[in-house]
Amino acid sequence: MLTGENIVQLVSGLLHWAYAQAGISSLAGVIDPIISAVVMFGFIAVFVMFLVWMERKVSAHMQSRIGPNRVGPLGLLQTVADAIKLTIKEDVKPVNRDKVPYFIAPIVAFVATFMGMVVIPFDKGVVVQDLNVGILYIIAITGFTVIAILTAGWSSNNKYALLGGFRSAAQIISYEVSLVLSVVPIIMITGTLSLSGIVEYQKQAGYWFILPQIVAFLIFITSATAEANRAPFDIPEAESELIGGFHTEYSGVKFAMFFLGEYIAVVVSSAVAVTLFLGGWLPLPYLDFLHIPGFVWFLAKLLLVIYLIMAFRWTFPRLRVDQLMDFGWKVLIPISIINILATAVVWFCLYGKGAQ
Amino acid sequence: MTDLLLSQVKLSGESQFGTDEYVVNMGPQHPATHGVLRLIVKLDGETVKETIPVLGYLHRSIEKISENRTYPQCITYTDRVDYVSAMSVNLAFALATERLMGIEAPARAQWLRMVFVELQRLASHLLWMGAFAGDIGALTPFLYGLRERERILDLFEMTCGQRLTYNYIRIGGVMIDVLPEFVPKCRAFLDYFEPKIAEYEGLLTYNPIFLERTKGVGVISPEVGINAGICGPSLRGSGVSCDVRKQQPYLFYDQVKFNECLETAGDCWSRYKVRMNEMRESISIIRQSLDRLEPGPIEAKMPPVLKAPTNSEIYSRIESSRGEMGVYLVGDGTAKPWKVKYRCASFSNLYLLDELTRGWKVADIMAVLGSLDMIVPEVDR
Amino acid sequence: MGIVRYFRNILAGLWNLLVGLSVTTKYFFKGTTTQQYPEERLPLPVRSRSMIKLIYDDEKDQFNCVACLMCMKACPNSCIKLEGVRQADGKRRMTTFKLDFSTCIFCGYCVEACGFDALTFVSEEYENSVYKRGSLLQDEQAMKWVRPHSPAAEAAPIENTAPATAGAQS
């Protein structure tokens, strides 16, 4: 039967056979992670290009337009063309920039979000590193973006960029709180921080956490949108106010890295949402007789959540910076705390001491 | 202006760590200023301390050029005064000239003018709605607005051959009679368009984010609004009855039934709501005008060369899409006007921007600017 | 009561967000309204003021223009320059006609002022972009246009019904 786990075992078997042939079996511990990182990078690059295309198509159809349709079938290669264009484009730099931070910021933005992908389980056993503190790791790693954005805004020597950087710092730090708080009930129920463990729990429990934890799901999606600087929370790069915000002065490859980073952040947060609330690689109820591999289910759910985030972007206006703070601190955080308390009370009543 | 910018550079003398004003120069090229308006914004963090509009980047001296053109030739320039609502400015100039020279346009021409001016109001409000939503961050209504606007422009093109600068409403009548299929097509458009307004409202009106951004922002009180010369839908949002169509009826506006849309709060949301309601009223006016459209001549009998009487002058006002549009003409007995003055709604509405944004956030500048429905060529002329 | 209002506001907000999402979702599944320009071309209305042409009478083998200069006087931007000579038969004929399309605003006064059916708008030719500014200055050969002899095309794009005051002024 074709499952993600089988494929991984097959590939790793082949690799180890190859190591043995080459006589470098002792280096497997070094080469294996490199290979998985490269595979993950290739996957994420292709997937993000697809997402950019998808966003343009989704927005176009929502607006009664056609969207990209010139390069390749249905315009699928449009983003490839754009990526090539961005790569070979002149890198315009402001003269009075702060050179080192200006150079490092896009790299940090890209790497920090990309590192989140490491613990995402695409299928049972298909994960680069199944950390037992997966959620903690993701939340910690994605927090790096704020440093990148603040550095970019500061070092660009541009007033719009600086404003964007400040806004981003305030926003991401505030929404980090509600993001964490919305995840807490899941951790309380499952008693594990490992993403794979949470999916396994949902499999055994027979329901997905979106049912008992719909409030947490909404808060998580909202906070994740804000974390990824997506509309309606895109105030750091609000183009009608701040031109481009923190990336006003970036062009070429550096801009592409910010751009890529934003989309990877969307992928990571959607993947976490799928894992936590939508049962990860589990098939839809009553459809498991189809024997569709788990990673297909995972990707389907992932695209659904990403579509939702895109629909938000193309439907809603943008919040003002102080209203954004109000919303985060006065609505999301209280509700998620109430949610935690309610979950605790209900689960205590149902299961006594706790789920374990 | 340079002095003003230089004065910001000086450090405060009292403390080594004195704070400076954060001066952001928005425009002339900025996504939210709808053209080449420049705003010098002094900030304290995110809070706006002062907004100084710098005008003149689109000053094309239309008033000076018009002094060297004959009266009919001036109409081609009125198209460019407010290109989003060119029919209204055509009408303003044509009406002023007719009153100056004592010409009376025939009834069919008057009804046609009403149809086209109200269609233009729809087109202008649609574009405004899209731009306003875009300023606030919702990008989709812009496309929806343009989609419907295209159909209006198709109606215009079918009739007069142009989509933006029509030169259609002329002195003493209109340029050309409508085609026989115009009336059914126009009615079909109105039937198609009317339910769309509810869709836009579904996207925006009670959207919580939209409400947050517009409710209570940029409040113009009636007294301040009147005193500062705010006019049109922007003043009607404060509850002041100021519709020229009601107060000083021109064309046949006294013969059609329509409501003057008023809101009381005076904030951005009220101004938005007034314009959305005005679209519905415009549909009703167009329907009534189409009903009353009867065959007849479309232009008055006029001398081949139009000359204004010596020492004659006229100040004639209409309600254009953006508010009160006045044309002041002074005739000197020749075929060319001695003086032309366009009193434009955008110019007087923009005046209050500083007061409305002071103490608010940067993003509110865009909301207020958008809600005032400002068109830069009309400001600068 | 404050708490009730707090939650009611949140729920009402969520509902109105859903209303907005329903509009965009509806259009997501509806067709598009875009035309793909170079491949799909919409026919322009016959009255469309797209390009000004000088009518050439191929039966008489001459332009209809008699160089009465009415169009030149009517033009608000003085972008028309033309000259004419009195021929041996006593009739005036246009010799050179220059229209600077870089300053022309397609107001239509010249076509309306023309009393000799010499100028017309054509709706077929509307791609007026050029690579060099100089090529916007067109002469009578570039603007030469022979009216098709099919009856359908007999209807002139813009009939000469506009106010007579358009021209005849200095």
Next chain:
Amino acid sequence: MTNDELKSKLEADFKDQVQSVVVTAQKELVITATVAQYLSLCKQLRDKSGYEMNHLSSLTAVDYPKENKITVVSHLWSYKNCFQLTVKVDVDRGNSSIPTLFGIWASANWFEREVFDLYGVVFEGHPNLRRIMMPDDYQKFPLRKDFADDGFIVKPS
């Protein structure tokens, strides 16, 4: 109230505060005042019951080089009583100076700046009398009839 009634009312109310009240051939009511009468006249027109001209619809100027004068023209409108008045004041072309209406109608601010910019009429007491359309370092006054246009304005043949 017809224009003629209004005219006699105006003449009665502002007997020595105006130079003349005329109903033009175009049926418009035009008040002519001197520079000295101008400010108090406008203030009374705004405040006096029965007039309440609370809306300064437009303020502009007309240049008459032959008579060596610039006429500052204000168009007033009363939202309450729904009638229109035109107030004209002649100022000298060379040394033009006139009190500002900013204290009466705030909208006069930019209108007067525009008139200053394009005609060179100085409004005394104006809070911010700078050029508004033309560049700050511009020297000429473009809407004056003797403006040398430097070939910018194409005159029709």
